[in-house]
Amino acid sequence: MFHVKPTFPTTIAAIATPVGRGGVGVIRVSGRNLADLAQTLSGRTVAPRTATLASFRDADNAIIDRGLLLYFPAPHSYTGEDVIELQGHGGPLVMQTLLKRCLALGANLARPGEFTERAFLNGKLDLAEAEAVADLIDAASEEAVKSAARSLSGEFSRRVRALVERLTDLRMHVEACIDFPEEEIDPADRAAQQAKLAQIQTLWVDLSREAKQGAVLRDGLTVALIGRPNVGKSSLLNRLAGDEVAIVTPIAGTTRDQVRATIHISGVPIHLIDTAGLRDTDDEVERIGIERTWMAVRKAGAALLISEAGEAIPPEQAAIAAQLPPDLPTLWVYNKIDLLGRPKQGGADGMGAVLDQVANSAANSLPISALTGEGVAALREWLLATAGWRPTGEGAFMARQRHVLALADAGGHLTRAGVNAAQFDLFAEELRLAQAALSSITGEFTPDDLLGEIFGKFCIGK
Numbered sequence: 001m002f003h004v005k006p007t008f009p010t011t012i013a014a015i016a017t018p019v020g021r022g023g024v025g026v027i028r029v030s031g032r033n034l035a036d037l038a039q040t041l042s043g044r045t046v047a048p049r050t051a052t053l054a055s056f057r058d059a060d061n062a063i064i065d066r067g068l069l070l071y072f073p074a075p076h077s078y079t080g081e082d083v084i085e086l087q088g089h090g091g092p093l094v095m096q097t098l099l100k101r102c103l104a105l106g107a108n109l110a111r112p113g114e115f116t117e118r119a120f121l122n123g124k125l126d127l128a129e130a131e132a133v134a135d136l137i138d139a140a141s142e143e144a145v146k147s148a149a150r151s152l153s154g155e156f157s158r159r160v161r162a163l164v165e166r167l168t169d170l171r172m173h174v175e176a177c178i179d180f181p182e183e184e185i186d187p188a189d190r191a192a193q194q195a196k197l198a199q200i201q202t203l204w205v206d207l208s209r210e211a212k213q214g215a216v217l218r219d220g221l222t223v224a225l226i227g228r229p230n231v232g233k234s235s236l237l238n239r240l241a242g243d244e245v246a247i248v249t250p251i252a253g254t255t256r257d258q259v260r261a262t263i264h265i266s267g268v269p270i271h272l273i274d275t276a277g278l279r280d281t282d283d284e285v286e287r288i289g290i291e292r293t294w295m296a297v298r299k300a301g302a303a304l305l306i307s308e309a310g311e312a313i314p315p316e317q318a319a320i321a322a323q324l325p326p327d328l329p330t331l332w333v334y335n336k337i338d339l340l341g342r343p344k345q346g347g348a349d350g351m352g353a354v355l356d357q358v359a360n361s362a363a364n365s366l367p368i369s370a371l372t373g374e375g376v377a378a379l380r381e382w383l384l385a386t387a388g389w390r391p392t393g394e395g396a397f398m399a400r401q402r403h404v405l406a407l408a409d410a411g412g413h414l415t416r417a418g419v420n421a422a423q424f425d426l427f428a429e430e431l432r433l434a435q436a437a438l439s440s441i442t443g444e445f446t447p448d449d450l451l452g453e454i455f456g457k458f459c460i461g462k
Contacts, residue, residue: 113458143267
């Protein structure tokens with residue numbers, strides 16, 4: 001199923017546990033014929049897949065540490081090669097000394113992600129499952145952990161392969177028809193092909209929708225908080241984050257550089273950026289902060305345009321709104337409603353004026369109080385909806401933007417296949433291209449430079 005490279009000629013080793021002190025530290029080694037290396041390290045013959053209590057020794061036979069040695073002969077290991085794990089005491093110097101001993105015995109220091117890369121290239125994991133390893137390690141919420149675990153167990157890959165199998169069946173049917181003259185094609189064959197294509201497109205729609213949900217759960221949404229000074233951007237950031245991450249003072253220009261915080265709403269990461277207040281200024285430091293604000297806005301996935309409730313929208317705020325990218329989802333947030341009175345019977349002062357502001361605004365609008373939290377629940381719901389999160393009640397699998405783009409590419413080819421269904425050669429070619437796009441998700445057809453980019457972002461030792 002996979003393009004398997006020849007067995008790697010080198011042995012690799014790395015510390016698999018995080019930097020710092022800990023009760024236990026792990027050295028991982030992968031390569032060919034490691035039984036001798038295991039015996040040299042421990043001074044004894046070790047049984048496969050058995051935890052062996054051993055003293056790890058240096059070149060002079062002096063004890064470096066005492067711990068457990070695990071030996072997994074190929075192919076029954078994580079990488080598909082011989083694998084050794086040394087579990088010793090988790091002091092940094094102990095781990096470094098053990099690692100140096102492994103390197104002295106012929107191992108090379110592993111690159112980031114090289115163990116998992118070997119697992120992929122040796123057919124132990126497909127590419128989507130390999131990526132799920134990194135996603136599971138990086139998961140920052142319980143929902144993300146569950147979704148990454150589902151992808152690692154092969155749920156996403158099984159869905160992709162089921163779609164590929166149906167495409168393969170349809171391709172065989174269509175390509176068989178290419179060898180026959182047009183008049184010999186039974187209309188029932190054409191109807192069967194159309195029915196199969198419709199079933200494939202239905203499965204594609206469901207898989208694409210769930211992949212987008214998985215990508216949202218992994219990547220989240222970056223949101224820039226923008227507006228004039230002193231409208232409560234930092235207070236709102238603190239309210240959403242549930243912590244005093246930004247300095248709040250009545251002095252205009254307090255925030256001169258970006259303050260960032262990540263919150264999780266229903267497991268979805270929302271990356272908040274509190275930016276410098278936008279205004280004309282002669283202060284060089286503040287001016288640089290304002291330039292960075294606009295840079296953050298251009299990179300953001302959404303913006304909260306914050307004003308003070310009850311006041312007429314000043315020209316500066318209108319000018320800020322006019323400079324926002326036209327396709328940037330933007331919510332006008334009217335803050336400090338706690339300073340206003342409630343609407344009188346039949347009147348429109350106080351809170352009523354705010355509600356009139358909201359009703360008359362051309363953009364999405366929401367009155368809130370960063371101080372009391374009023375309206376913040378609705379703001380959280382807007383952030384989730386803007387991120388694209390739609391709770392399904394079912395467990396999601398983790399997906400990446402790469403997967404979403406590959407599915408979109410496959411969908412385009414499926415659409416063109418339907419348009420060209422009467423021309424069997426074009427029909428068959430579009431189906432082939434759709435299958436290739438889907439297969440790139442699991443790694444059957446994947447360029448080496450993409451593999452380097454994917455595995456280069458892994459942590460060392462994994």
